């Protein structure tokens with residue numbers, strides 16, 4: 101998101117609580133862009149619906165690397181209906197920070213997980229017969245409110261259709277358990293062929309009918325993550341669980357209009373050198389200058405989440421211009437060929453370099469999206485965002501309330 105015209109303030113610098121942050125490498129998190137993306141999702145899922153589905157934000161894995169507490173607070177202010185996490189520990193962290201939204205724990209309940217979840221007023225997802233014993237023993241929490249997950253084709257987590265009848269018998273016999281929600285997860289809603297997602301949805305409807313047959317009437321049925329929420333209106337049901345789209349990433353190959361990137365990974369040039377033709381650069385001398393070249397060194401490396409796979413195969417923005425990463429990315433440093441820029445307008449130590457996100461400069465405006473980095477690395481944007489490591493301080497920007 102462009103900073104132009106907005107009064108911005110840094111509201112938190114997470115991880116800086118662990119010490120001072122001297123290195124200029126930062127992940128800047130634009131909380132206005134996050135709220136904007138929530139608005140985009142809300143408007144989209146409300147289309148043609150008298151009663152729009154609830155929107156739950158998926159904030160597992162430290163809000164996909166964006167920093168869970170500031171992100172959750174911003175989403176709470178922006179009116180999100182609830183949050184989804186993967187771990188009980190993640191839910192407890194949110195409660196400790198004072199977040200009072202409903203929180204769904206989507207994955208396993210390890211060890212004493214059920215009691216810990218209920219103590220923290222989290223809603224556990226029940227997905228396996230091995231959890232029934234703990235559920236039976238949890239009478240003191242009366243009523244125990246859970247969501248039930250069915251496996252409609254992901255083959256990962258959830259009660260399978262074949263196992264569902266005895267499972268529902270067992271649940272129905274527990275008077276203290278309230279099945280508030282019924283859920284499933286789609287395996288490939290992001291691909292162009294919707295047929296398997298439609299099959300999963302049909303299996304989900306059959307599971308819902310089976311629940312009713314056992315006297316179990318979940319008030320909230322949900323299946324869609326970002327991709328299905330965007331492209332499959334019939335899968336939106338009562339609630340959508342949206343993660344990656346909130347962080348401004350397109351959930352499938354085509355454009356999801358209007359989403360703004362939330363994370364901007366930036367650093368500054370810390371050294372410059374002019375090298376004659378044929379000079380090796382970086383570990384292994386894997387790249388050599390082909391001409392007299394100006395090489396800029398950036399204090400960011402694979403230990404920060406800038407993948408080594410990007411060696412000699414990525415671009416960064418300096419002065420709004422794309423400059424090529426050359427040589428091997430090392431643990432703490434990355435080298436960039438700034439020869440053309442240096443000839444045109446000069447490059448100085450202290451110039452900002454953007455590895456992810458947008459930059460406006462005398463050379464123009466450009467943006468490097470997580471999707472682009474993912475393509476180069478051969479991964480998905482989720483991994484690009486969650487790879488930004490703990491040693492990169494996050495700073496949070498939002499419009500001043502006094503604007």
Ligand SMILES: Cc1ncc(COP(=O)(O)O)c(C=O)c1O
Pocket residue numbers: 158206285324325326327341342343344345351
């Ligand atoms: C069960 C479940 N629901 C929803 C999501 C959110 O997916 P997305 O980030 O694609 O919206 C995830 C993410 O992995 C998930 O595991």
